[in-house]
Amino acid sequence: MLPFEALLDVIATSAVSALAVGGLGLAVLRLVRARPMSVQFAVVAVATVCAIVAGIIAITLRMFISSHDRDVALTVVSVAGLVGFGVAVLLGRRLTLANRALVAAVRAESFTAPKQALPAELAELSRELEAAYGRLADAHDREKALEAGRRELVAWVSHDLRTPLAGLRAMAEALEDEVVVDTETVHRYHGRIRAEVDRLTEMVDDLFELSRIHSGTLRLSRQRVGLDDLVAEVVAGAEPLARAKGVHVRGAAARGLPLEVDTAELGRALRNLVVNAIRHTPSDGSVEILGEAGDGRVLVSVADGCGGIPSEDLPRVFDVAFRGESARTPGEGGAGLGLAIARGIVEAHDGEIVVANTGPGCRFTVELPPAVPPQPRGSLSAR
Numbered sequence: 001m002l003p004f005e006a007l008l009d010v011i012a013t014s015a016v017s018a019l020a021v022g023g024l025g026l027a028v029l030r031l032v033r034a035r036p037m038s039v040q041f042a043v044v045a046v047a048t049v050c051a052i053v054a055g056i057i058a059i060t061l062r063m064f065i066s067s068h069d070r071d072v073a074l075t076v077v078s079v080a081g082l083v084g085f086g087v088a089v090l091l092g093r094r095l096t097l098a099n100r101a102l103v104a105a106v107r108a109e110s111f112t113a114p115k116q117a118l119p120a121e122l123a124e125l126s127r128e129l130e131a132a133y134g135r136l137a138d139a140h141d142r143e144k145a146l147e148a149g150r151r152e153l154v155a156w157v158s159h160d161l162r163t164p165l166a167g168l169r170a171m172a173e174a175l176e177d178e179v180v181v182d183t184e185t186v187h188r189y190h191g192r193i194r195a196e197v198d199r200l201t202e203m204v205d206d207l208f209e210l211s212r213i214h215s216g217t218l219r220l221s222r223q224r225v226g227l228d229d230l231v232a233e234v235v236a237g238a239e240p241l242a243r244a245k246g247v248h249v250r251g252a253a254a255r256g257l258p259l260e261v262d263t264a265e266l267g268r269a270l271r272n273l274v275v276n277a278i279r280h281t282p283s284d285g286s287v288e289i290l291g292e293a294g295d296g297r298v299l300v301s302v303a304d305g306c307g308g309i310p311s312e313d314l315p316r317v318f319d320v321a322f323r324g325e326s327a328r329t330p331g332e333g334g335a336g337l338g339l340a341i342a343r344g345i346v347e348a349h350d351g352e353i354v355v356a357n358t359g360p361g362c363r364f365t366v367e368l369p370p371a372v373p374p375q376p377r378g379s380l381s382a383r
């Protein structure tokens with residue numbers, strides 16, 4: 001057993017020599033920091049062996065250990081060092097290969113996690129990359145679908161605009177050239193011109209709203225409103241169209257359910273749903289608008305008697321310019337913007353809109369977050 005002072009001396013001597021070699025090792029590591037991991041591991045192994053060797057030499061000089069003992073110790077350390085060096089190089093090489101496999105997977109057209117076993121950190125990176133690539137692919141698909149929708153919309157809208165414009169022009173020319181003179185026809189022409197202009201104005205207005213939604217410039221001015229008031233207003237607004245079509249519209253809503261919404265925008269979204277419902281319900285059928293609470297959300301549903309939407313169309317009804325039938329007859333129906341606008345407005349309110357076939361038709365349900373309860377007087381508000 002070494003006396004305490006000799007032990008302190010050994011610790012101090014080996015610490016000084018190890019720190020000196022360690023510092024040198026760190027400097028070399030800094031120089032090779034951009035080199036492959038195998039080189040850096042080799043530097044660590046060599047630095048470790050050098051620190052031990054330096055320690056042994058320093059202790060030998062200070063404590064007059066026999067040269068025989070010193071040589072034995074140095075040989076043992078050198079052999080162990082060589083083995084350590086080999087292991088470090090092998091480990092570095094494994095890391096390099098794993099990294100190469102990961103890089104190859106990233107460079108490939110679509111990322112698939114490498115089959116080989118990766119070290120924990122690289123395996124985690126690979127999982128994260130796979131998830132990120134998945135999200136990217138989804139976003140890309142959504143963007144492609146949107147772009148295709150936009151292109152289709154431009155084509156259809158220009159088609160839908162051209163025909164009524166040609167009709168308007170023909171009627172205006174006939175009136176101008178006095179080709180039609182009898183009062184009844186002149187009146188009819190004026191009425192049709194007015195109706196077409198209203199329809200075109202509505203379409204342009206819808207396009208403007210949709211572009212505001214898509215460009216993110218739709219600004220909501222929220223105010224507190226009762227769900228029952230909102231439903232009553234939508235029902236009242238739908239009455240004239242329903243009467244003209246012979247469809248019964250009924251509305252019911254739970255009282256005292258407050259919402260914090262832009263009433264003009266949300267009213268527009270609900271109106272689009274109700275107009276669709278009336279349009280697709282045969283006369284004498286009925287449309288029901290229900291407002292209720294469910295699962296911590298406020299639900300507004302519009303159910304009709306349209307006979308059901310084909311199941312392959314259900315996921316597409318909210319797409320821009322989707323109108324259900326492939327052949328579009330100008331002048332009939334709308335431009336296929338109503339539901340895309342409704343969805344945009346509902347999502348801007350942090351809500352969701354879904355559709356399902358039920359009973360004699362389908363049901364569109366809007367889910368909205370309830371209004372935050374007003375803070376009691378005197379309570380401190382967080383700023």
Ligand SMILES: Nc1ncnc2c1ncn2[C@@H]1O[C@H](COP(=O)(O)OP(=O)(O)OP(=O)(O)O)[C@@H](O)[C@H]1O
Nearest residue numbers: 276277280306317322323324334335336337338339
């Ligand atoms: N209540 C409904 N019942 C049956 N089908 C519907 C209903 N609502 C929408 N659809 C189908 O979804 C399509 C898209 O509806 P959307 O409201 O977006 O466009 P639109 O009514 O054709 O035109 P716009 O609303 O721009 O005047 C409709 O053309 C129709 O085929």
Ligand SMILES: [Mg+2]
Nearest residue numbers: 276334338339
């Ligand atoms: Mg519509």
